[in-house]
Amino acid sequence: MLSTRISEQTGQASQEKQTDHFPELRGIIKERGLLDRQPAYYTFKIISTLALLAVSITVLVVVDNFWLQMANAAFLALVFGQLGYLGHDAGHRGITRSIRGNEMVSLGVVFLIGLSRSWWVTKHNQHHDTPNNLELDPHTLLPLMAFSPEAAIGKPRFLQRMVVHQAFYYPPLLLLEGLGIRLASAMFLSSRRQVKYPVVEPLLMVLHFALYLGLLFTFLSPLQVLGFVTVHQALFGLYYGLAFAPNHKGMLIIDADNDLDFMRTQVLTTRNVKASVVTDFMYGGLNHQIEHHLFPSMPRNKLGEAGKIVKAFCETHGISYHETGTWRSYREILASLHEAGAPLRRRASSS
Numbered sequence: 001m002l003s004t005r006i007s008e009q010t011g012q013a014s015q016e017k018q019t020d021h022f023p024e025l026r027g028i029i030k031e032r033g034l035l036d037r038q039p040a041y042y043t044f045k046i047i048s049t050l051a052l053l054a055v056s057i058t059v060l061v062v063v064d065n066f067w068l069q070m071a072n073a074a075f076l077a078l079v080f081g082q083l084g085y086l087g088h089d090a091g092h093r094g095i096t097r098s099i100r101g102n103e104m105v106s107l108g109v110v111f112l113i114g115l116s117r118s119w120w121v122t123k124h125n126q127h128h129d130t131p132n133n134l135e136l137d138p139h140t141l142l143p144l145m146a147f148s149p150e151a152a153i154g155k156p157r158f159l160q161r162m163v164v165h166q167a168f169y170y171p172p173l174l175l176l177e178g179l180g181i182r183l184a185s186a187m188f189l190s191s192r193r194q195v196k197y198p199v200v201e202p203l204l205m206v207l208h209f210a211l212y213l214g215l216l217f218t219f220l221s222p223l224q225v226l227g228f229v230t231v232h233q234a235l236f237g238l239y240y241g242l243a244f245a246p247n248h249k250g251m252l253i254i255d256a257d258n259d260l261d262f263m264r265t266q267v268l269t270t271r272n273v274k275a276s277v278v279t280d281f282m283y284g285g286l287n288h289q290i291e292h293h294l295f296p297s298m299p300r301n302k303l304g305e306a307g308k309i310v311k312a313f314c315e316t317h318g319i320s321y322h323e324t325g326t327w328r329s330y331r332e333i334l335a336s337l338h339e340a341g342a343p344l345r346r347r348a349s350s351s
Contacts (some may be wrong), residue, residue, distance in 0.1 A: 020261035020263060021317050022261070035297065037096065038299040038301055041301045042096075049086060053080075054078045055075075056079055061185065066224055068071070070227060073227075073229075076236075080112075081240060083112050084113055085285070087106050088120075091106055091124060092119045110204045113208070115181060116181060116189050117197075118183075119195070128293065130254050132248050134253060136320075144166070145170065148340055152164075167341070169332075170337055171238075174238045174240075175234040176237055189205070193195055213300070214348040216229065242330075243284070243286060246273050246289075248271065251269050267310075271332075272289055285300035291306045296312065
C-alpha cells in the first residue's frame with residue numbers, strides 16, 4: 001500500500017546520500033517564467049466566478065419553484081467552492097504582486113463564503129510545512145479518522161469502534177465539512193490567535209451569514225430555506241472534501257524522524273490527479289498538487305506546464321511521482337483507510 005512508513009517507501013533515497021535537487025528544479029521553473037504573476041488570468045477568473053454567483057442569486061430572486069431552487073442550492077455549492085479556490089490562491093500570495101492585494105482578495109472571499117482567512121492561512125501553511133505528518137499536519141488531526149495503523153491503535157476505545165469502519169463513513173462524513181470549517185473559523189477568530197484583521201474578519205463573516213439568510217428568508221418559505229441551506233452546505237462540504245482528499249490521503253506518511261530533503265518530502269507525500277479541462281476546473285488546479293506543494297505561489301494556470309517539467313525531472317533523479325485518475329485516487333484513499341483499521345479488526349476477531 002501507498003500509506004506505509006518512510007522506511008518502506010524510500011528505498012533508493014535511504015540507500016544513498018540524498019541530494020536536494022530542488023534548487024536546480026526551481027531554477028528551471030523560474031527561467032521558464034512559471035512563477036510570474038498572471039493578472040489577466042486572475043481577472044478573468046474573478047469576474048467569471050462572480051458572474052456564476054450572480055446567476056445563482058438571480059435564480060433565487062426570480063424563480064418560484066422548489067425543485068429548481070434545490071438545484072440552485074447545488075449549483076451554489078459549486079460556486080462557493082470556486083470562490084474558495086480564489087481565496088486559497090490569494091492565501092498563497094499567487095494572485096497579485098503585492099501582499100496587500102492578495103489580502104484584499106482573501107477578505108473578499110471571507111465575505112462571500114463565510115470562512116476565516118486567518119484560520120485557513122495558519123492551518124494550510126502548517127500543512128505545507130509538514131505534509132502527512134500525523135503529529136503536526138492539521139489535515140491529519142481528525143478525531144474520527146486514523147491515517148495509519150499506529151494512529152488507529154492509539155485512539156481511545158470508543159473512537160476505535162468507529163475508526164474500524166472509517167472507509168465506509170468517510171464519504172458521508174464530508175457532508176458535514178461545510179459546517180465544520182465554519183465552526184473551526186469561529187473558534188479560531190474567538191481565540192484572537194494570529195488574526196491579522198481581528199475586527200474586519202469576524203465582521204465580514206457576520207455580514208455574510210446575515211445577507212445569506214436574509215436573501216433566503218426574503219424569497220423562500222422557512223421550510224424551503226431549511227432545504228436550501230441543507231443541500232447547499234452539505235454539498236459544499238462534500239465538494240471540498242472530495243477535492244482535497246486525493247492530495248495526500250493514502251500517500252507516504254512522515255514523522256519526526258523524517259530525514260528526507262524538501263523535494264522528496266513534498267513529492268512523496270503527494271498525489272496528482274490527471275489533468276483535463278474538467279479536473280482543472282473542479283479541483284481549482286489542485287489536481288496538480290505535487291507542483292503546488294513545490295511552488296505554492298505559482299499561478300494556477302501555470303501548474304499544468306510545470307507538471308511536465310517536474311515529472312520529467314523526478315524521473316531523471318529517481319524520485320517517485322504519483323499521478324492517477326480521479327476514481328482511482330478515491331479507491332486508493334478508501335483502501336488506505338481500510339488498511340489503517342486492520343489491526344483493530346484483527347484484535348476484534350481474536351477476542
